[in-house]
Amino acid sequence: MTAATVPFRAGHEGYAGFRIPAVVATREGTLLAFCEGRVDSARDHGNIDIVLKRSTDGGRTWGPLQAVATNGADLAGNPAPVVLDTGRILLVHVRSAATATEDAILRGKVEEADGRRVWVxxxxDDGVTWSGPREITEQVKRPGWRWYATTPGHALQLSTGRVVVPGNHTLPPIGTDTGTEAKYNGGHCLLSDDRGETWYLGYVDENTDGYINVNETTAAELPDGRVYFNTRNDHSDPRPPSLSPGNRADAHSHDGGRTLVKPFRPQAALTAPVCQASVLQLRDPDLLLYSGPADPAFRALMTLRTSTDGGTTWRPAYPVDGLPAAYSDLVRIDADTVGLLYETGDFGAYETITFRRVPVTDLT
Incomplete structure (x- = not known):
């Protein structure tokens, strides 16, 4: 078992909790570990900052905590970082009022100005200092969409130069405006062809048949140029569990995220609870990696899985441990090592955000 470090621990450094990890490696080789620093509680709303720690030694040690995206006493969250070919690091994220709970947003009880809005x-300078925020909501959020989130986890720049940021949203409840009983999620992605200066929507996948309910999505560019999308499936299928489509779904794009070859379909090879996950394409060796909890019902058993056929089939490759675990993100550190940044703890999944170095040879 490889040694682990703990860049974020709940109840420390001025924050009641830390959630929603994302990690990237800069062109200089620095690791940037992002997450939400939740000031008052572990809840998904309230006073929340995006915080960062930098590591210049491959995740063995971490520098001081920086609050890189703040919104006063309101929320800045869902960090979606990406390192561009120019060396610039983009941080796409969402902002909302502290009082804007998910339930209130879904019910249409939150003014648009206080709801989920998108910023970059x-x-x-390698993540040391950051520009002020610039809003891009009007470019990437359709009227009528209520809840909205970027990724979670890292975004990506394709070999063509296009930036792809997976996202998700909700539609107004069907048949009622007073409840969330008929909540339908939708998947989409944000695209930029000028390194983040302007943005537009790529694919939009809105399926209301109860089989697939696209939620938090992660993406990777395959060696043949296709983009692979893997998503949390918050399905509402009322049929018996034996006929359930499962908690993961995936899709491919041949045109850099503009459209999907087919809508998201169940990915039964990935046993998982309803939870976020991460994917990462290695080029040498040619492996597509997936990180996420492997217990079918609970957020526990963080496991790395691998695919050699672009996500069609998967096999378990690296069980991390038997502890509670939830959200995660993957990064290539060097030719020999992959990094895993993930939520975990001895008795609950949200006690720490831990970083683990994993030898590539353990995955092959």
């Missing part, structure tokens, strides 16, 4: 910042 950047760093040109």
């Amino acid at each position: 910042q950047h760093s040109d």
Whole structure:
């Protein structure tokens, strides 16, 4: 078992809790570990900052905590960082009022100005300092969408130069405006062809048949240029569990995220609870990686799985431990090592955000 470090621990450094990890490696080789620093509680709303720690030694040690995206006493969250070919680091994220709970947003009880809005910042000095935030909501959020989130986890720049940020949203409840009993999630992605200066929507997948309910999505560019999307499936299928489509779904795009070859379909090879996960394409060796809890019902048993056929089939490759675990993100550190940043703890999944170095040879 490889040694682990703990860049974020609940109840420390001025924050009641830390959630929603994302990690990238800069062009200089620095690791940037992002997450939400939740000031008053572990809840998904309230006073929340996006915080960052930097590591210049491959995740063995971490520098001081930086609050890189703040919104006063309100929320800045869902960090979606991506390192561009120029060396610039983009940080796409969402902002909302502290009082804007998910339930209130879904019920249409939150003014648009206080709801989930999309912003971007950047760093040109290896993540040491950051620009002010710039809003891009009107470019990437359709009227009528209520809840909205970027990723969670890292975004990506394709070999063509296009930036792809997976996202999700909700439609108004069907048949009622007073409850969330008929909540339908939708998947989409944000695209930029000018390194983050302007943005537009790529695919939009809105399936209301109860089989697939696209939620938090992660993406990777395959060696053949296709983009692979893997999503949390918050399905509402009322049929018996034996006929359930499962808690993961996936899709491919041949045109850089503009459209999907087919809508998201169940991915039964990935046993998982309803939870976020991460994917990462290695080029040498040619492996698509997946990280996420492997217990079918509970957020526990963080496991890395691998695919050699672009996500069609999967096999378990690296069980991390038997502890509670939830959200995660993957990063390539160097030719020999992959990094895993994930929520975990001895008795609950949200006690720490831990970083683990994993030898590539353990995955092959």
